[in-house]
Amino acid sequence: MKLLKDILFGVSLTAVSGTTNCSVNAVCFDSRKVRIDDVFVAIKGTLTDGHKYIRKAIDLGAKAIICEQLPKEMVNEITYVEVANSNSALAIMASNYHGNPSKNLKLIGVTGTNGKTTVTSLLYQLFKKAGFKVGLLSTIKIMVDSTEYKTTHTTPDALVINKHLSLMNDAGVEFCFMEVSSHGIHQKRTEGLVFEGAIFTNLSHDHLDYHKSFAEYRDTKKILFDNLPKKAFALTNIDDKNGLVMLQNTSAKKYTYALNNYADYRAQILENQFNGQLLKVDDNELWTKLIGHFNAYNMLAIYATADLLGLEKLETLRWLSELDNVDGRFQYYISKQKITAIVDYAHTPDALKNVLETINTLRTGNENVITVVGCGGDRDRSKRPVMGNIAGEMSNKVIFTSDNPRTESPSEIILQMEAGVAPQHVNKILAIENREQAIKTACQLAAANDIILVAGKGHETYQETNGKRVDFDDFKIVTEVLQSLNK
Ligand SMILES: CC(=O)N[C@H]1[C@@H](OP(=O)(O)OP(=O)(O)OC[C@H]2O[C@@H](n3ccc(=O)[nH]c3=O)[C@H](O)[C@@H]2O)O[C@H](CO)[C@@H](O)[C@@H]1O[C@H](C)C(=O)N[C@@H](C)C(=O)N[C@H](CCC(=O)O)C(=O)O
Numbered sequence: 001m002k003l004l005k006d007i008l009f010g011v012s013l014t015a016v017s018g019t020t021n022c023s024v025n026a027v028c029f030d031s032r033k034v035r036i037d038d039v040f041v042a043i044k045g046t047l048t049d050g051h052k053y054i055r056k057a058i059d060l061g062a063k064a065i066i067c068e069q070l071p072k073e074m075v076n077e078i079t080y081v082e083v084a085n086s087n088s089a090l091a092i093m094a095s096n097y098h099g100n101p102s103k104n105l106k107l108i109g110v111t112g113t114n115g116k117t118t119v120t121s122l123l124y125q126l127f128k129k130a131g132f133k134v135g136l137l138s139t140i141k142i143m144v145d146s147t148e149y150k151t152t153h154t155t156p157d158a159l160v161i162n163k164h165l166s167l168m169n170d171a172g173v174e175f176c177f178m179e180v181s182s183h184g185i186h187q188k189r190t191e192g193l194v195f196e197g198a199i200f201t202n203l204s205h206d207h208l209d210y211h212k213s214f215a216e217y218r219d220t221k222k223i224l225f226d227n228l229p230k231k232a233f234a235l236t237n238i239d240d241k242n243g244l245v246m247l248q249n250t251s252a253k254k255y256t257y258a259l260n261n262y263a264d265y266r267a268q269i270l271e272n273q274f275n276g277q278l279l280k281v282d283d284n285e286l287w288t289k290l291i292g293h294f295n296a297y298n299m300l301a302i303y304a305t306a307d308l309l310g311l312e313k314l315e316t317l318r319w320l321s322e323l324d325n326v327d328g329r330f331q332y333y334i335s336k337q338k339i340t341a342i343v344d345y346a347h348t349p350d351a352l353k354n355v356l357e358t359i360n361t362l363r364t365g366n367e368n369v370i371t372v373v374g375c376g377g378d379r380d381r382s383k384r385p386v387m388g389n390i391a392g393e394m395s396n397k398v399i400f401t402s403d404n405p406r407t408e409s410p411s412e413i414i415l416q417m418e419a420g421v422a423p424q425h426v427n428k429i430l431a432i433e434n435r436e437q438a439i440k441t442a443c444q445l446a447a448a449n450d451i452i453l454v455a456g457k458g459h460e461t462y463q464e465t466n467g468k469r470v471d472f473d474d475f476k477i478v479t480e481v482l483q484s485l486n487k
């Protein structure tokens, strides 16, 4: 049990009814999960309003209510606290509840449209190699040093974040690398966290269903930098046209990285092959197993971060050369007949273009590139025709299929992708709703030396339709099918 007034420390209160000098059990923002003596935080969400469930929370045992508007009828013995913003209150309360764990380690946030999982996961790997105890909060998993936890979000809610940071404190973790999504910033899941540094990877089309405009999406990402403390570092990619925007209002120490512009950290691609690329970083050569122009940026961001956190440069380069690809990011299998199957989490236009560009630069003859791709349901619709067109333009054959249709009709999503394909590429397109069948067809169509790209789901091990998730693993399916076809 903890004192409510201690948990509320730093929260901006606008009215209080009852006492805050009372003990509460846990903080909870979902009435369905309230237990006896909890404090319930009512949040206005995207689908419903938590204020509607205040009474239900009390019936289940909530002792205190945090809300943006006090209810008309108040129950005796219950403490009601009105706050300016429930999301902010929840984040600060979550941090207080767990003893402000972000202050006891060096927390680095990574934001940007693409590359967050890659950069955070590789920083985690690198700092482990350097002998530190490390934490990771990523799309794929949460790591408390060597202990793995499952996650549901790229940036989980404030309670989940702080709970795991607190476990990291218990385990003696010194550095934690976390993905900071635009949803996470907008819903204030990261408020109240003390960052040692923040990294910006890039900004391109995504989530325009949620953010309404590109400017709003960009400005949301910028908040991570605006809120950094003075002693923190702000590291940005200035080859991206929004790179400098991130630094405009930060009081942190500013650093830049780039391949094409003058910057504090610079790299050059010397060689690019299927099994790796050679980079020149700070006059030293670095061989990395991760390929593609975009991974040169990721590598450089990691190198710069390691330097800013005090690691020795030459040692960092050695460790960087040992790092392996992250699951579902350019993960490949080469079959008997030298058909290459690549599984990649490219689910944005820019990522799809980058991956296909990388594949095309690696082609040595007239091998065909066969792309299997879909777009998520209940997510940004405007990226569908754009991704459809990129796939059509940059591949020899394309199979449009389903990628987590959620509550939407898979065939409708495919039609929207097809609508973007330029007329001269329409004859390359097939539509096969069933993703397994789509992958099988790609394997059947592939001849020796061809390249199959299965894009959009990467590490995911499910297909989600109407709220139900069934097991589905692109990499497993494509390798098994190629083997069974004896190709
Ligand atoms: C659109 C979105 O981001 N929604 C997130 C949001 O839920 P919401 O605002 O829709 O909540 P709501 O259903 O309207 O409910 C409002 C409030 O009423 C409460 N409630 C509701 C019902 C009830 O009976 N009782 C009750 O108390 C809810 O607990 C909530 O507090 O807050 C929830 C709690 O934190 C999140 O789980 C949920 O993520 C949903 C599941 C989601 O799919 N989010 C994705 C889009 C997302 O966040 N993705 C990002 C970025 C991806 C990337 O680019 O990497 C991520 O960080 O994962």
Ligand SMILES: Nc1ncnc2c1ncn2[C@@H]1O[C@H](COP(=O)(O)OP(=O)(O)OP(=O)(O)O)[C@@H](O)[C@H]1O
Residues within 6 Å of the ligand: 112, 113, 114, 115, 116, 117, 118, 119, 139, 154, 179, 201, 202, 294, 295, 297, 298, 328, 329, 330, 344, 345, 346, 347, 350, 351, 352, 354, 355, 458
């Ligand atoms: N620096 C980069 N620039 C552009 N594209 C990238 C970059 N890094 C990775 N990608 C592409 O984007 C895909 C997703 O990469 P990653 O998972 O690292 O991004 P993310 O930002 O974590 O995505 P999410 O928003 O889903 O969490 C990769 O599979 C690859 O195709």
Ligand SMILES: N[C@H](CCC[C@H](N)C(=O)O)C(=O)O
Residues within 6 Å of the ligand: 154, 347, 375, 376, 377, 379, 403, 404, 456, 457, 460
């Ligand atoms: N982080 C991304 C994941 C998309 C992955 C794709 N497979 C899908 O389900 O749409 C998002 O929330 O938009």
Ligand SMILES: [Mg+2]
Residues within 6 Å of the ligand: 116, 117, 118, 138, 139, 140, 154, 179
């Ligand atoms: Mg991610």
